[in-house]
Amino acid sequence: MATILVVDDAAFMRMRMSKILTEAGYDVIQAENGLDALDKYRAHKPDAVLLDITMPEMDGLTALKEIKAMDPGAKVAMVTALGQQQIVLEAVKSGAKDFLVKPAEGDRVLATVSKLCA
Amino acid sequence: MAKGQPLTFDLDDEDLKLFNEEAEEQLELLDTALVQLEGEPDPDLVQRIFRAAHTLKGSSATIGHRKMASLTHAMETVLDAVRQDRLRPSSAVVDALLAGLDALRILAHEVVTRVDAGVDAEPLEHALHGLLQEAPPGGATVDAPPAAAGAALPANVVEALLAEVDEGRAVFRVHVGIDANCQLPGIRCFQLLQEIEALATIGHLVPEREVIEAGGGEFSMAAVVATMAHDEQLKAALESVADVASLTIESVTVDATLAIEVPAAPQAAPAVAPAGAKALDAPAPGGRPQLTVVEPGESGATNGSAPRKTTSASVRIDVERLDGLMNLVGELVIDRTRLQQIKDHLSTVLKDANLAELTENFEETTAHLARITDELQEEIMRSRMLPVRSVLTRLPRLVRDVAAKCGKKVELLTAGEETELDRSVIEEISDPLVHILRNAVDHGIETPEERRAAGKPETGTVTVTAWNQETYIYLSIQDDGRGIDTRRLRDKAVERGLVTREMADAASDEAVLQYIFLPGLSLAKKITDVSGRGVGMDIVRTNIERLNGQVSIRSTAGKGSEFIIQLPLTLATTKALMVMSNDTVYAIPLVSVTEALSEVEADLHPIAGRTTLRLRGRLLPVVDLARALGDYRTSEHQGPRFVVAAKHSDRQVAFLVDRLLGEQDVVVKSLGDMLGNRKGITGATILGDGTLGLIIDTASLVAATAALQAIA
Numbered sequence: 029m030a031t032i033l034v035v036d037d038a039a040f041m042r043m044r045m046s047k048i049l050t051e052a053g054y055d056v057i058q059a060e061n062g063l064d065a066l067d068k069y070r071a072h073k074p075d076a077v078l079l080d081i082t083m084p085e086m087d088g089l090t091a092l093k094e095i096k097a098m099d100p101g102a103k104v105a106m107v108t109a110l111g112q113q114q115i116v117l118e119a120v121k122s123g124a125k126d127f128l129v130k131p132a133e134g135d136r137v138l139a140t141v142s143k144l145c146a
Numbered sequence: 147m148a149k150g151q152p153l154t155f156d157l158d159d160e161d162l163k164l165f166n167e168e169a170e171e172q173l174e175l176l177d178t179a180l181v182q183l184e185g186e187p188d189p190d191l192v193q194r195i196f197r198a199a200h201t202l203k204g205s206s207a208t209i210g211h212r213k214m215a216s217l218t219h220a221m222e223t224v225l226d227a228v229r230q231d232r233l234r235p236s237s238a239v240v241d242a243l244l245a246g247l248d249a250l251r252i253l254a255h256e257v258v259t260r261v262d263a264g265v266d267a268e269p270l271e272h273a274l275h276g277l278l279q280e281a282p283p284g285g286a287t288v289d290a291p292p293a294a295a296g297a298a299l300p301a302n303v304v305e306a307l308l309a310e311v312d313e314g315r316a317v318f319r320v321h322v323g324i325d326a327n328c329q330l331p332g333i334r335c336f337q338l339l340q341e342i343e344a345l346a347t348i349g350h351l352v353p354e355r356e357v358i359e360a361g362g363g364e365f366s367m368a369a370v371v372a373t374m375a376h377d378e379q380l381k382a383a384l385e386s387v388a389d390v391a392s393l394t395i396e397s398v399t400v401d402a403t404l405a406i407e408v409p410a411a412p413q414a415a416p417a418v419a420p421a422g423a424k425a426l427d428a429p430a431p432g433g434r435p436q437l438t439v440v441e442p443g444e445s446g447a448t449n450g451s452a453p454r455k456t457t458s459a460s461v462r463i464d465v466e467r468l469d470g471l472m473n474l475v476g477e478l479v480i481d482r483t484r485l486q487q488i489k490d491h492l493s494t495v496l497k498d499a500n501l502a503e504l505t506e507n508f509e510e511t512t513a514h515l516a517r518i519t520d521e522l523q524e525e526i527m528r529s530r531m532l533p534v535r536s537v538l539t540r541l542p543r544l545v546r547d548v549a550a551k552c553g554k555k556v557e558l559l560t561a562g563e564e565t566e567l568d569r570s571v572i573e574e575i576s577d578p579l580v581h582i583l584r585n586a587v588d589h590g591i592e593t594p595e596e597r598r599a600a601g602k603p604e605t606g607t608v609t610v611t612a613w614n615q616e617t618y619i620y621l622s623i624q625d626d627g628r629g630i631d632t633r634r635l636r637d638k639a640v641e642r643g644l645v646t647r648e649m650a651d652a653a654s655d656e657a658v659l660q661y662i663f664l665p666g667l668s669l670a671k672k673i674t675d676v677s678g679r680g681v682g683m684d685i686v687r688t689n690i691e692r693l694n695g696q697v698s699i700r701s702t703a704g705k706g707s708e709f710i711i712q713l714p715l716t717l718a719t720t721k722a723l724m725v726m727s728n729d730t731v732y733a734i735p736l737v738s739v740t741e742a743l744s745e746v747e748a749d750l751h752p753i754a755g756r757t758t759l760r761l762r763g764r765l766l767p768v769v770d771l772a773r774a775l776g777d778y779r780t781s782e783h784q785g786p787r788f789v790v791a792a793k794h795s796d797r798q799v800a801f802l803v804d805r806l807l808g809e810q811d812v813v814v815k816s817l818g819d820m821l822g823n824r825k826g827i828t829g830a831t832i833l834g835d836g837t838l839g840l841i842i843d844t845a846s847l848v849a850a851t852a853a854l855q856a857i858a
Contacts, residue, residue: 108330113332116330
């Protein structure tokens, strides 16, 4: 089964996402900020990344660009709150494949991940 | 479905709240905006109206209110034609839309009652569709924008495409609909654009490339593209983007008639709806009724650049919760007062006991608590405040309707919409305000002919102004009409037996104007369905006084009239003069108190066996307050008593009380149903020492006393 990197500074969101994905049979790795995400991506080469936008240390948009520089084939979906459309647009221009709007229902998370991994 | 039948909707209680709040907001917007639509359709206004109708359609469809969805759909279609300049918003158009709006209100309310109100929307829809018969079909007008629905492609685009064909590329017309539940359709449009560009050359794109690149795409997009790729490849690429709900790719022949078809911009295209069954009931962009300021469906056009609408950063709070808080603060206020009393007591007792420091500390703490409590009370009271705008927005429609009915030309001006009023006051003030306004248009403003003859502009002006002064709110309704004819008012009052001829003739014009508030007086030459039968102004006054408010009138013949309503900022607390009679504490609302003086210095005279107070040239009947309230125990009070003069409209009465206790902010508590409606008492308040004080209903006491005088 595919490995998914879940990046979010909020522990609750990470836990929720991880639970949804683990129950669906995915392997999940967690990272708490952009910098952490780069390390984990390098170490695990996950099949897909769910990347929160607003995070300390390194934000999601910067992390996306770094990940894409490291691996142009990286499959990333941005996790966004409403009102961040311009950042999502920028992320899509920078190579993000998809997005999830918080709060996202389980079905939607799984649909997005399976589309990313396809 | 027939009237009275139960209805079911697909929403739970939480949803219902959101639905209601949103529906109310949109209906309100329509109410104000539709009236302005007539004549000069500002594109922004048309767009706002269209969106409101669209949002209502979406949410009603989502909860399965087919009748409401169908009617909003019809209204939306008309508005779309207006938006595209295909239909001029004549008064017939506005009338049909307003009629639709009235029905929508009832339909929206059905969601609360869950009972069919028996609205027959079909004739309304029929009328709305009828308007469109006169409108040319989409895109046919000369000045329609190039990308309007069904518009032929510009010649240079056709030429460029022909060149592509010559190079062996196939030309496809692509139409993509995005799932109505997608929260950021603008992003999907951009992703689709990326996919198309990777495979094809774009000949024409709707919406325009700049719009899509800025994230301004909506729920559908269309393109005419030239490509070496197969349509299957194109299809696969576009379907790789999430939320694609419908996709058509058709091979087209390039010639001058080649057109591109795109549904109206912010509208979730019917094609987007889940296949067939619910074509009309296409859910709103964003699906469920949303409370959030950002409307996902509408975000595309405005996000990033211009904010959709100035919405203050606010949180909605349940009024019940606020009431609860207000109650708690009320308790706190009482404790504060008690503490202060204890402090005073302690100070006297402890001063000599060498406990000065303790006393000082205690004093400091009480003072601090007092300050904090005051601020807290103020803050919470403010949080219950709403701008008076919410009442004023309904007025333009009203003025328009009434003016049309009486064949008058009237312009309504409003000012001070930002002035804030307590929620409970807002709810109560709407009816009186509407009544006065109706009168101003129906009776005050003259017909265009009369105005011309009087050398006035044909269009009359009614100005509604709200302002704030000290702890009161003032609302003025001023018209530049004919003014009130005091001579006729005198005759009428005499004729109706409300006053004697002598009284009427002796009264000053100013005093005669007050007759307008007498029950059973109507100045209208005949009964009209606009202003009714003269059961109005007295009820207006009663309602305002129930709110501890006052209403006054000024009028100049030929120049116009002005009504001024004075209201307290809030009903939860009131400033009162505390008095004691027969060991019971009473609170007389300060708004009605004109004077308080000792029996010794008061100019009291027995006239015809009754004690009368001569005060500033007027004679006031004097009544014992406790007795007037039904307390007939013999007073054991020793020493001089006090008189408190209180007014109610033009009448004044002096209350005889044992002692004056001073001014105080009192927290008004309802006496509840247990005690029933005790005459002369509006409520109770808990005093610093924990005892109960009764709040006096000055209006009814003064009226009762005056009636008594009349009999005597």
